[in-house]
Amino acid sequence: MSENLWLALEIGNSRLHWALFRGEKLSKTWDSDYLPIAVIDQLAQYQSLEDFLLKIFPSSPPSPPSPSSPPPPLLLSSVVPSQTEIWQTYYQVRVITLDQVPLKGIYPTLGIDRALSLYGAGSTLGFPMLVIDAGTALTFTGADKHQNLVGGAILPGFHLQLASLTQKTAQLPFVETRNTKSLPQRFALNTEEAMQSGVIYTLLAGIKDFVEAWWCNFPDSKVAIKGGDRTLVVNYMKSQYPEIAARLIVEPNLIFWGMRSLFFL
Numbered sequence: 001m002s003e004n005l006w007l008a009l010e011i012g013n014s015r016l017h018w019a020l021f022r023g024e025k026l027s028k029t030w031d032s033d034y035l036p037i038a039v040i041d042q043l044a045q046y047q048s049l050e051d052f053l054l055k056i057f058p059s060s061p062p063s064p065p066s067p068s069s070p071p072p073p074l075l076l077s078s079v080v081p082s083q084t085e086i087w088q089t090y091y092q093v094r095v096i097t098l099d100q101v102p103l104k105g106i107y108p109t110l111g112i113d114r115a116l117s118l119y120g121a122g123s124t125l126g127f128p129m130l131v132i133d134a135g136t137a138l139t140f141t142g143a144d145k146h147q148n149l150v151g152g153a154i155l156p157g158f159h160l161q162l163a164s165l166t167q168k169t170a171q172l173p174f175v176e177t178r179n180t181k182s183l184p185q186r187f188a189l190n191t192e193e194a195m196q197s198g199v200i201y202t203l204l205a206g207i208k209d210f211v212e213a214w215w216c217n218f219p220d221s222k223v224a225i226k227g228g229d230r231t232l233v234v235n236y237m238k239s240q241y242p243e244i245a246a247r248l249i250v251e252p253n254l255i256f257w258g259m260r261s262l263f264f265l
């Protein structure tokens, strides 16, 4: 393995999240769409690291120290079984499973993304820990100071809430997830803003409620937030609930931290 280079891949329900490590050091991260099977099949056949990186980076791949060394091993965390399946063809792949994550009290169907990001956050920043993942689904996952899973909750994320309104009604339009800091008017006077208001204010109130309930039991616990909508959530929280927002630790790489802790702690 060249310079202890390894790749980490988080397969989410919407897209792929990548990280390139040199030993313990996370040196680069990026997101991509799912790759076509044909591309994945090719990846394993690349002889050189340089060709390999060219293929998986959407733009400006890093220049490896030894371009002709073989492609790096891949560590995989996936919540999409059909995707896990097609990555099995890669020549050096290791799929992380729940039994490898050193948290206690895990239930068998817990998502590996939730387990790994909680473990990554807690092992790096300290337990007790609550992780909010603002992704396709929005999840809360918490553990106490003994690394016991306390539990969590799952709800549709921002985009999914808006999309389900559009898809399951006759008259509601497609509405983009807003990417601004300013909150919509709560009592809105047009359809688009009414949909945004409904989704955003109830999501924020829900997050506030869950975080406060967590702090009732674990007053000194850190709370970390990851996922594609993390910035949106945190910006809105800053306007609506600034004292809670101030305590949120924003960290997109919690799963990669989890993988690193599994192998280097």
Ligand SMILES: Nc1ncnc2c1ncn2[C@@H]1O[C@H](COP(=O)(O)OP(=O)(O)OP(=O)(O)O)[C@@H](O)[C@H]1O
Binding pocket: 011, 012, 013, 014, 015, 016, 079, 113, 134, 135, 136, 137, 157, 158, 159, 160, 177, 226, 227, 228, 229
């Ligand atoms: N370029 C992008 N492509 C897709 N979603 C994006 C993008 N940028 C921000 N998002 C937001 O990210 C959310 C999806 O989050 P994320 O990418 O973390 O999900 P995921 O990791 O693919 O899914 P899961 O939650 O299953 O892990 C969507 O609600 C969307 O609004």
Ligand SMILES: CC(C)(CO)[C@@H](O)C(=O)NCCC(=O)O
Binding pocket: 013, 079, 109, 110, 111, 112, 113, 114, 135, 137, 139, 154
């Ligand atoms: C909740 C999601 C979809 C979030 O990505 C994922 O963690 C998952 O599929 N979980 C399985 C169910 C559970 O965690 O209880």
Ligand SMILES: [K+]
Binding pocket: 012, 113, 133, 135, 136, 227
């Ligand atoms: K996720």
